[in-house]
Amino acid sequence: MKILMRMDGRGYKSYKLLLKERYKIGRINLSFRKIQSDPFAPPSVLEIVTPNTLKGYPQVALEDLLHRVLYKNLRKVSKKRGEGRSGEASVPRPSNSILKRSSVKVTDENIAVRINVGLPSRRRRILATEAIELIESVLKAFNSSLSDLKGSIEEHSKVYLVFNEIRNKLGRLKLVAFVGNGSILPRACHYCEEPLKGAVPFESPTSMKVEIETKFGVFEGMGVPKGVTTVIGPAFHGKTTLLEALAKSIWPHVKGDGRELVVTSKDFVYVRSEDGRVVKCVDVRSFIELPNSDCFTTLDASGATSVAASFQEAVEVGSNVIAIDEDYTATNFLFLDPIIGKLYRTRTIRTLSEQLSSIKDKGISVLLIANASSQVLVQSDKVIYMENYSPEDLTERVKNEIDVNVNAIEYSKPSSRIIEYVPPKKLKRRGLEIISPGWSAPLDFHTNPHIVEEAQVEFIAKFLSKKFSGKLSELDLPHPWDLCVTPNCSEVRTYEIAYALNRCEGIRVMKLTNI
Numbered sequence: 001m002k003i004l005m006r007m008d009g010r011g012y013k014s015y016k017l018l019l020k021e022r023y024k025i026g027r028i029n030l031s032f033r034k035i036q037s038d039p040f041a042p043p044s045v046l047e048i049v050t051p052n053t054l055k056g057y058p059q060v061a062l063e064d065l066l067h068r069v070l071y072k073n074l075r076k077v078s079k080k081r082g083e084g085r086s087g088e089a090s091v092p093r094p095s096n097s098i099l100k101r102s103s104v105k106v107t108d109e110n111i112a113v114r115i116n117v118g119l120p121s122r123r124r125r126i127l128a129t130e131a132i133e134l135i136e137s138v139l140k141a142f143n144s145s146l147s148d149l150k151g152s153i154e155e156h157s158k159v160y161l162v163f164n165e166i167r168n169k170l171g172r173l174k175l176v177a178f179v180g181n182g183s184i185l186p187r188a189c190h191y192c193e194e195p196l197k198g199a200v201p202f203e204s205p206t207s208m209k210v211e212i213e214t215k216f217g218v219f220e221g222m223g224v225p226k227g228v229t230t231v232i233g234p235a236f237h238g239k240t241t242l243l244e245a246l247a248k249s250i251w252p253h254v255k256g257d258g259r260e261l262v263v264t265s266k267d268f269v270y271v272r273s274e275d276g277r278v279v280k281c282v283d284v285r286s287f288i289e290l291p292n293s294d295c296f297t298t299l300d301a302s303g304a305t306s307v308a309a310s311f312q313e314a315v316e317v318g319s320n321v322i323a324i325d326e327d328y329t330a331t332n333f334l335f336l337d338p339i340i341g342k343l344y345r346t347r348t349i350r351t352l353s354e355q356l357s358s359i360k361d362k363g364i365s366v367l368l369i370a371n372a373s374s375q376v377l378v379q380s381d382k383v384i385y386m387e388n389y390s391p392e393d394l395t396e397r398v399k400n401e402i403d404v405n406v407n408a409i410e411y412s413k414p415s416s417r418i419i420e421y422v423p424p425k426k427l428k429r430r431g432l433e434i435i436s437p438g439w440s441a442p443l444d445f446h447t448n449p450h451i452v453e454e455a456q457v458e459f460i461a462k463f464l465s466k467k468f469s470g471k472l473s474e475l476d477l478p479h480p481w482d483l484c485v486t487p488n489c490s491e492v493r494t495y496e497i498a499y500a501l502n503r504c505e506g507i508r509v510m511k512l513t514n515i
Contacts, residue, residue: 008128012039015119015126027051028139033114033485039084039124043116045486046135048142052111057153061160063104065153068094068254069145070103070113077137081130085118089138091487095453096193096259097251098160102459102480103487113142114487158216159260163252165214166263173210173223176268176321176365177246180221180261181209185238185245186389193452195258205393208382219261222391227360227381230368238389239369243270243325246367247449250493269319269495270449271310272328273303276441280502281509282309282316283414286355287333289348294415295512299440299505303330304349309502311352312414315364317473317498323367324352328447335373338407350409353379358411374404415512421468422506429454429461439505448499455490460500462489469510472498 003021007014015035023030027050034045054062074089081087091103091114105112115138120130166178179185181203186196204210204222212219224246231239247270249262281295287308288296301309307329314322326334335353352359352366353375359366360381370376377383377398385392424438432454433442445451445460462483468475475497480489501507 004126004128004131006128007126010126012119012121012124012126013037015044025139030135030139036085036119039082039086039118039121041085042486043085043088043090043118046115046117046138047112048115048139049110049112050142050146052106052109054106054111054146054150054153055108057157058160059106060100061098061157062106062149062153063101064094064098064160065149065156066104066106066111066113066145067091067101069149070115070142073141073145073148074115074138077141081118081134082120082122082127083124084121086120086122086127087130087134088116088118089134089141090116092453092455092490096253096257097248097452098156098163098254099251099453099456100480100491101455101487102484102489105479105481111146112481114481114485115142116487155255159255160252162214162216162219163260163263165216166212166219166261167266169212170263170265173212174226175210175223176226176367177224177249177264178210178212178221178262179204179224179242179245180219180263183221183245183261184258185241185262187241193257195256199258200389203390205384205391207393207395208384208391221261224367225382226365228356228366228368228376228379229382229384230370230376230380231384231386232369232371232377232394233386238386239371240325240327241389242384242386242391243323243367243369244449247323248452250450251452265321266493267319267495268321268323269314270323270325271307271314272325272447273330273333274301274306274310274447275303277301277306277309278503278505279305279309280419280507281417281512282312282502283512284308284312286412286414287311287350287352289350295509304333306330307333308349313472313498313502314495316414316416317495319495320363321365321367325369326371327369331372334368334370335375338375338405352376354407354409355411356380357406357408362411362413374402375406378402378404379406415514416471416473417509418471418511418513419469419501420508420510421464421501421504423465423467424506427461427465429458432457434461434464434500443500443503445500448496450493450496453490455488456492456496458486459483459489459492460497463497464500464504468501472501 078089120127183202184195186199210223285293424436
């Protein structure tokens with residue numbers, strides 16, 4: 001690090017010279033991918049590459065575990081070494097989900113990591129000795145991480161492989177989700193990932209129990225079948241907890257989370273009402289009867305129009321499993337009381353309950369929490385009653401005891417849009433929001449259960465910093481490592497990018513075509 005000693009005492013911008021250098025220490029190669037402009041600015045990025053000596057493990061599982069161990073070890077060496085962010089050494093705090101990230105990339109030949117480092121200074125003058133100490137401590141943390149993960153990589157890989165093996169068998173078993181017996185679904189608090197201590201372990205009703213064989217053994221649990229599944233039960237007894245666990249289990253969970261054996265289809269999408277959201281030329285004719293329903297556009301959607309748009313946007317991108325919770329969804333979108341309906345001379349909403357059978361016939365499964373509608377219950381292929389966080393199959397009882405006529409109407413899939421998106425000049429992430437001076441409101445991901453960590457919002461922000469033109473169903477998402485120079489990004493699905501684009505003020509719809 002002789003170049004750093006030559007910089008000692010010089011102005012902070014001299015750190016930029018490090019971008020031109022490549023360093024080799026034994027079998028490790030070092031380089032800087034980014035140099036911060038100021039000690040108070042977001043930190044620089046150090047990239048470390050070493051030969052891969054951990055072969056034979058699933059790439060994503062190995063990358064994810066290395067990120068977790070590195071996060072813990074870097075916290076031990078990160079300390080103040082001057083002003084601003086001088087001395088910082090970090091990667092983002094991981095959630096309990098196993099994800100691809102921009103912090104680690106494993107190939108057959110190499111293991112590469114990117115780490116945020118705050119290059120030290122005082123009065124904006126380079127502190128070379130402190131900078132060398134920082135880099136040496138980061139290298140030590142990296143080497144320790146490679147050693148530390150060896151004790152848990154087998155179990156971490158197993159959790160990841162079991163999840164994917166179960167997911168790959170859902171279609172063959174005509175299921176859209178699986179909840180393993182013994183799973184702990186409740187969380188310690190609303191925004192916590194830790195399982196609730198003393199929570200009731202999940203146990204499948206006998207009539208819905210399935211056994212899924214994997215190379216790691218046979219796993220028993222509740223299979224959620226294709227079609228319409230409705231969850232009912234008293235308040236505070238686990239209905240929303242079950243739905244949220246399913247929504248978050250589009251991603252595999254780490255050992256100890258409690259949801260390791262909760263698995264949903266990769267095309268599972270949760271929708272809800274979002275009063276005031278932006279809607280750009282979405283075909284909502286199947287739900288909304290207004291003059292512009294074939295290209296519904298508004299900057300201030302209502303509860304019913306917002307969830308209608310979200311439902312159709314999910315189908316447009318390719319979802320065939322949609323989840324809805326009545327607590328967060330406009331009632332007039334879900335159903336209309338037949339007695340009250342007789343008072344109407346004009347109707348502008350065609351309810352979900354009227355179209356459930358047709359939606360199922362179109363190959364779309366719906367998972368609903370719907371206590372208040374007998375019309376929904378009689379059309380359900382499965383009715384699950386939740387009490388004390390324990391499920392009971394009430395399907396046969398509903399068929400025998402409830403006799404309700406349903407005004408069934410045809411569901412129509414939305415037209416597919418060709419959109420054009422032009423990013424604003426300035427765009428950045430703020431927590432679980434993306435903000436821009438060019439927008440009247442931020443893009444907010446707080447209510448999207450598929451977003452489980454801020455690094456996913458960072459990925460979306462980076463994607464939105466570039467132009468896009470085409471169909472949302474044809475989005476091609478890069479690996480986070482290839483999109484982001486920093487270690488601050490985590491993977492999302494096409495559905496989360498579409499979620500963001502559909503709420504952007506900067507999109508234009510160029511053309512409508514049939515799906």
